[in-house]
Amino acid sequence: MNAPLRRVAISVLVLFTLLILNINYIQVVRSDELRDDRRNTRVLADEYSRERGSIVVDGQPIALSVPTDDRLKYLRQYPQGPLYAPVTGYYSVIYGATRMEQEANELLAGTDDRLFVRRISDLFTGRDPSGGDVVLTLDPAVQQAAMAGLEGQVGAVVALDPTTGAVLGLASTPTYDPNLLAGHDLDAVRDAADLLEAADPDPRTNQAIDERYSPGSIFKVIVAAAALEEGYTPETVVPAPRILQLPGTTTDLENFNGSACSESGEQPLIDALTISCNTAFAQLGIDLGEDAVRDMAEAFGIDGEGFSIPLEVEGSTVGDIENDAELGVSSIGQQDVQVTPMQAAMIAAAVANDGVLMKPYLVDQLLAPDLTVIDETDPEVFAEPVSEAIADQLTEMMASVVANGSGRAARISGVQVAGKTGTAENAGPDHNWFIGFAPADEPRIAVAVFVRNGGGTGGDVSAPIARRVIEAYLDGQEG
Incomplete structure (x- = not known):
């Protein structure tokens, strides 16, 4: 073979080798990416068939x-769309x-x-293939x-549910109608998506798990737990001045509306939590x-x-603390402390469950x-932050918040509710929080309520x- 023919043969061999490598790369390495690409009409047609x-x-x-009569044989529908949109999301052609x-x-x-045998059976019987169902833990009421x-x-x-971790409610507002994004009229779907994207905040954001905020005074439950762990009791008297000058600064920290927590400038820890005394908890921290x-x-x-329920939950954080002044402010749930509403509910649930925090789960x-x-969720321990004895003391203190203090608006006739309010300062109107559980002596539900820039207090808004x-759940259980 002369030199020119040899060069041509080598070139052809190299090109064939590159072609084979490219085919393997596409079929093996990029297969998942190409299959999931919404522009892949063959995959779309198969999914909707x-x-x-x-x-x-x-x-x-x-x-x-x-079923439909158009090219895509099935249409995804959401009968109560906006009610469950924070959980379902949407299934969209685009x-x-x-x-x-x-x-x-x-x-x-x-x-x-896990459906492999079913798919083989469909193939041999000629039965139309179909997907499986997902049963959630949510309670409609x-x-x-x-x-x-x-x-x-x-x-x-x-x-x-504090005893299992089952998610009974996962609400986020503003909400939206996922039916508008699941339609087969592509122009209408794009118009609906544009409107959602232009909104502030985008209603597709799940405020319960995607976003985290300053928790304000609900964080005092954490500080109270730390104090009890160190040997304090609910009756331990702690400093509670009208004004606390933060260490190393000329900055004064005040209580809500500049009020005094007690005439003497000190009070039992349970009273400090009951009225949510800022100076007491800043000094305590x-x-x-x-x-x-x-x-x-x-x-x-x-x-x-972060963690999964299996929806992904953003991680909560105490943030950086550079000195005692920042520690004091952090101890009342400000500074760089940031929590999700999911995490806030987990605080209440752990106290309710004798100090054992169960891993939240949404799929039953x-x-x-x-x-x-083909599968079901077994409850799983997430953490054990405090002992049963300390959880009992926290329950006593949180019950006092609702019975005698800032959480009175959460009281339910015939049911003892334990809770904690929170009002967090930020660039706009205050955020409003409430965490709690009931019945306090045999808890069946733990809740966290967050209202962004509600402008009031956690006690009157959340x-x-x-x-x-809580009433909706307990009434349903009795029924």
Whole structure:
């Protein structure tokens, strides 16, 4: 073979080698990326050629697929769209899947490995393939009460079963109608998405798990726990001056509206929590030291690390503390302390459950298309931040907040409620918080209510919403 032919042969061989490598790269390395690309019309046609499984609450589908007469054979529908949108998300021809539609996509689409036998059976029997169902832990009455209570506000409600971690309510406002994003009229879908994107905040943001805020005085439960861990009791007398000059500064820290917590300038710890005395808890945090406060916060899960329920939850954090002045401000839930409403509910749930924090979970069961159970969630311990004895003391103190102090608006006739209010300063009107649980002696529900820039106090804005949510759940349990 002469030299020119040899060069041509080598060139052809190199080109064939590159072609084979490229084909393998596309089919192996980029296969998932290309399959998930919403511009891939073959994948879209395949997805919409089979019935997608349902997302179910209390036996009723809150997301389901119905047959159509157009090119895409099934249409995703959300019968109570805005009520459950913070949980379901949407399944869109253009924008893909979000929230539970995304997290459970393989099961819903029927491609989950656990449905392999079913797919083989479909192939041989000629049966139309379909996806499995996802059964959630949500309680409809809790979700409805939470969303109704937040109407017209930017905020969130999280309700947990403190003994298992099951998420009973996950509400976020403003909300939206996922049906508008799931339609087959692509121009209408794009118009709906543009309107949502232009809104402030975007209603597709889940305020309960995506965002974190200054917790204000609900963080005093953490500081109280740290004090009890160090040997304090609810009756231990602590300094509670009308004004506290922060160490190393000329800055004065005051109580709400500049009031005095006591005539003597000191009071029992339980009274300081009951009326939410800022100066008492700022000084208490300084006296305990940063390590004690931070360690207790981290024990409750405020460690900067996110987690999954399986929706992803943003991590909560104490933030940086450079000196005692910043420690004092952090101890009343300001400075750089930032928590999600989910994390706030977890604080209440841990106290309610004798100091044992259960891992929150949103999915109860996964069902095959024939409704047989293929998986279910077993409750799992997340952390054990305090002992049962300390949890009992915190319960006593939080019950006093509702019975005698800033949380009176959460009181329920015939039911002892334990809770803590929070009013957090920020660039705009104050944020308003309430965390609590009931019944205090045998807790069945723990809640956190957050209203962004509510402008009032946690006691007058968030506590009444918490009361409605707790009542809705307890009434349903009795029924």
